[in-house]
Amino acid sequence: MTTLQDLKALDLAGAQVTLWTIKGPTGPAANAPKFSGRWVETSDEVDDALKATLVSEVAKIEEVLEYSLLAQNNEASALQIPADETHADQLLQEIAAELPGKKATETKHLQNSAFYAAKFVIGEQVVWALRKTEPSWKTKKATSVRNLFFSDQQLAIDDRPHFELGKTFDFIIFSDNILVRNKGAFESILRYKSTQRDDFAELQAEGDFLAVFVSVAPLVEYVGDNKIQLRRACAIKDKGHYRDQAFMQRLRDNQAEYGFNIEFDGGGKIVATVETCPQIMKALLDHRLKSGFSTLVYDVQDTTRVAV
Incomplete structure (x- = not known):
């Protein structure tokens, strides 16, 4: 329970937030996966929404269970696994620093991202929270529908690109451990037991x-x-x-x-x-x-x- 207790003790609502969008994993299943990440400038409203989601997700976890192939968690628990038993290091190396060349500057940098990772910095502590993207991130979905908004009792078209943020995270990386909330998404993103x-x-x-x-x-x-x-x-x-x-x-x-x-x-x-x-x-x-x-x-x- 130490990882969870330490996580709950952090001032998550006061964290500095950076959002990364990631494409991958790619490469042969037998090899370590490869990822391609871009960091995105976000508004205060987006940062606040991400922090609120993390605070809510951590608050839900009351019990930590050891991860195994057949273990399942429920709405009040998480599966814990050491990060070094997964391909988390390949992912974190890709998104370690917000370099200028890694910044998302075009819509195509975001489209077709497989998942996003929110980086929360609290003093010297770093928490990563990850989630698979919604269908709205896919180019095919974006080109097959028109977005509408309702204002002043009237529907109008909004042709700006839209990207949805989920209200939960699939897993959290903190203090050399991973707390898994959505086992399927975790295994898919990090190719855990893909062989x-x-x-x-x-x-x-x-x-x-x-x-x-x-x-x-x-x-x-x-x-x-x-x-x-x-x-x-x-x-x-x-x-x-x-x-x-x-x-x-x-x-x-x-x-x-x-x-x-x-x-x-x-x-x-x-x-x-x-x-x-x-x-x-x-x-x-x-x-x-x-x-x-x-x-x-x-x-x-x-x-x-x-x-x-």
Whole structure:
């Protein structure tokens, strides 16, 4: 909670604000992403709106959860991940200084920006708040509609370029950590875990994983290119329960108690079928748990280990 507490202690409403618009990420998915940024002169009203959005966003966060592939936050929480575990450094290097050559001077410098980053400076502290852009930033959208405004009981055309600011931020970078409010936007902007397909391919080639199955083909077909199932497969690889012989033996001995009917061959290997693949995924994730109080069995979306 230290990052959040320190963030809440800052005078965010009194910050100096600079707005950057960024295009990217570009480059091969297997490489570090590349970004192209422009800083924009903004009015006091825009600065005040950005500060109000940050103050509101920080005030909403009451709980910080550890980021993981399957973790999800709610309206009162954020997922925290160290910045050095992401491509945040590539982004911050691009927008580190408001150099003259980086200033936005034409509409085309703003159009088609993928996201914007508001830089808040409070003394020696710097807070970055980022958000994916609205459709109004896209050239296609701008050329396909006419903007109107209503004044003196009359509609009139406003042909000036329009760019919308959201009333929330997707994630905040502060003190070497990232507080994630919108997981999908965060992963898209920083290409976090963009190589999940490669990770799954590595899992399929891992000897310890292959040794657990008679054939992994049904499981591979089940996962396919489904984003959620790829996440789960990567989480299985990260957790590595299949490498633990004691875990696998307890799965064979106790699966019926937990409502599973996974088939094993005579050598103790899993016989994967289309019907049992969802159960196999849950079992290897260790996502079916029994309450020590009610003795009821539950499926969970993610787990956080508690020290006792």
